[in-house]
Amino acid sequence: MHQQMIYAALRNGETYYYTVVAVNERNKFYTPAPVGSGMPVPNAPEPATSLYSSLVEDGNSLNFEWNFPLFKDDLQAYQIVMIPDGMSSEAWMAVKDSIPAEALQVIAQGGVGGGALPNYTQIPLTQLAEQGLSPERLKASRFAIRFVDSQGMASMSAPANVRPITVAQLPPKPTFKVEDKPNDKGDRLTVLWDDPIVFVTKTSITNSRGNRLRVNYQLNKAETQKVKNIYFEFFKAGESQSFARINEFYPDNSIMLRVPAGYDYKSGFKVKITMDWKPRINKGYVIEQNLARDDQMMSLMPSRQLYRNGVEVSRLQNVVYRKSLRGSQFTLIKSNTAYDNNLDVVIPYPTTITRGISGFRFVEGDSLVTIIEGKRTARALQKGDNRGSFTLVSPSIDLVFDKEAETTLNTTLFASEAAKDLQETISGLEDQIAELNAAKASLDSLPPALAAAQMPRITSQLESVQKELAAYQNNKYLKRANQIKGQRSRMRYIGSVREPDGRYQTYRITRTDGRGAITESDLDQTKEEDFNYYIPISNWFDQNKWVTLFTSLLFAAMVFVFVHLAKQGKSLYIRPIAGLSEIDNAIGRATEMGRPMLFSMGNGGLSDVATLASLGILGLVAKKAAEYDTKLIVPCYNYIIMPIAQEIVREAHYAVGRPDTYDKNNIFFLTDMQFAYVAGFNGIMVRERAATNFFMGYFAAESLLMTETGNSIGAIQVAGTDAVTQIPFFITSCDYTLIGEELYAASAYLNREPMLLGTLKAQDYFKFLILSVIIAGGILSTFQITALNNILPTK
């Protein structure tokens, strides 16, 4: 059974009809399934799964925190109500959804935004005192939360008692900073609220005597945080003097602990973790955990508690909220555990614009019918009218957020319509102002009390519309966009303005125990009380690759030096490679036997270095073959390589003065299916009774199938590949094998060209350099000096 969720605004009580039509890849529509129907009926939302209340008397606050039900998308608002005195929990549960709203005292309400808005509220006690609710009264009260959905349906939660706590019991106030994620394309920011966190994840005994313990740990840190050393101090249960201090100078998520003689490790340990790191956020930062025997795991495992600077934090959650420049409210990004110290926030580049369908246009008989917003118009078809059927969407596009007017300004997609569109918008706003002024004037005729009540709303609306009008008239971005006449350049400009404008965000963190003990971070604001907004930066250079760049340049320099030396005639010794020395003999054997040779370039593409190297060898083999007039068959796996191989062989024949012997049909595309290629290649090998086989390039599972067949017919086989998994097969079944880099060196080795030999020599020296770094790194690491290790890239 397949299910498809359809997002549409349905009207309650109206019947909707559905069918399913299968469409194949060629756009053929099959017979529709029998039509089914359904009628949307509103139902009440699920109630909150839990509600917690904390009274922080010395903090002047009554906190409520709740959990949303699983389906929360259509929840719109909440109300915190006080349960009538004397009503038992059972009685409340029986009447909670039927009790009239007016019968309950609402002490707080707000938006829910489908579960995206904060799931807590903090009500000042002074405000509650105005409603006659003293702290003593609150302590004796119980509360419930009512969720209201988009249909106006509501549901009430179970009752919650008030938990009196003090400010000292609240979680520590979170401080945070927002950083650009380094080395990315500019679509991520890091919200960082704590120092790196190290914690033990598990332990395991590594010997039968039970005195060697492997302790696995995890280090959570942001990319910008550098941890140099981690110090683990281990304490026996109940002791304050540590028996072991381990300096983890290169974090690899594992340390070895020797259990003191005579101590039963099953009694457990306490571990205290400190670090050397930068940049620091907190001073005197210590993490502590207890390791206790876990019978199921048959080892010591960390207990649930995690102490940071002596405070138990394992239950705390750091909830990150954000607000975009254009938005008005903070919305939830993620609730993080106490084991996280940062959150990567993805702020993608906009790639799509979503608009609701506003109408349809189609041809009916000889009329062109347009339906917009349910209004149907028709006119006679005219010459040049497009007869296609179209779905219509609004051409309006958001351009920029105007801070003064606190609104996003829109414009049209079409340059030719821009001035007219702006004028219409301005006229519409002017009409609104006139209407509001009229409404304001009409207040004089109302009783003074009613007029006074309505005046602030109308004044506020009037101010808002006036600001919006001013924005449409004066905004510099809109003005500039409307000055550009060219459609493409105007869209480019609109894109350059709206893309960053829609990506600015500000953040806030709430730290909670999940039960109403809530501490909010300070608002990230400027002195003018405007929010600090952040946008990710697209980085031009990956800072992790400085060493790679440097070594690449060093290698290039070495190549230049050795090529220069080779050009000057300096003799460069190249170690003999048996597989390459034997190529001549292999060709000679085929010539003597009067049988053809087969050359396979493997299943790699032109972007594989092994394939490029094999093309070089093909040229040299083809030259010899042409010289000795020996048939060379090259079945290609890749159709892009085939014409190149043909050209190489043709050139080889011309080079030795035998163009007449070149047959294009000997170099052909066989297939790009792995095992079909094997079947074809083996078939040719057996039918043609090949005397010599060359396997040069990248190979996979087909290697042994081909070389064993060659072996069975007694062909001499020379193979070369950089596929590590296939080298053993080649070594076993071929006469000569070029291992890894020898394949790349073949062209230079056989050609003996100074330029190519120079690169080969540089390669050898560079390999020596790498070996030296490996040895130096090993020695330095032994002495706990990790500077060399740390500068080398890890990926």
Place this chain on the structure above:
Amino acid sequence: MKKTVPLLIVMIGGLIWVFWAFSPHKIIQDDFYNQFYLPWARAMAPFAALLGVISLSMMHSAKIRRKAPKWQYSFFFFAGFVVTTLAGFIGGTQKGGLFMWMFENMQMPMSSTMFSLLAFYMASAAYKAFRARSLEATVLLVAAIVVMLAQVPLGVKISRHLPDISQWILDVPNLASKRGIALGVGLGSVATTLKILLGIERSYLGGGD
């Protein structure tokens, strides 16, 4: 000239890819790679496939024309080619059509047959490799027996240390040699790339000056 222009294209293209490797910037990763390079690469593939089809057709038609040995088999190529193409174009390539039926009931079993032969070839290759003709071959034989035995319950019955020894063989000498090869391959790749970028290695360009 015939080589200078392609060489220039290779060099400029190569430098763009060097830049791509070092720069995470949106212009390189998104605008160039995702929105320019990938669509072009996808668009070029069918034209290259056409080259392959033409080559194969020419080779087989020449075989038939010349009455080369086993020339009759070439008719199978044309028959297979025409039937598969028509099945794909007329009935589509999705499940339920003739094309997918042929793929599942002809192509797949034949490929599986070829692949299953690998087990027998491995046995014969192993026989050749494990003959204790020299000291090195004997070491190989012993190592192979230890690693193979450690994979089965019998190995632990023989000695409880066998899995540890096997793991050590895989983690230390085996991994060291694999990394040695990988190091050489990596360096060789860079060297070859550099040779191509600098125009030192030109064999991939084919013939002509």
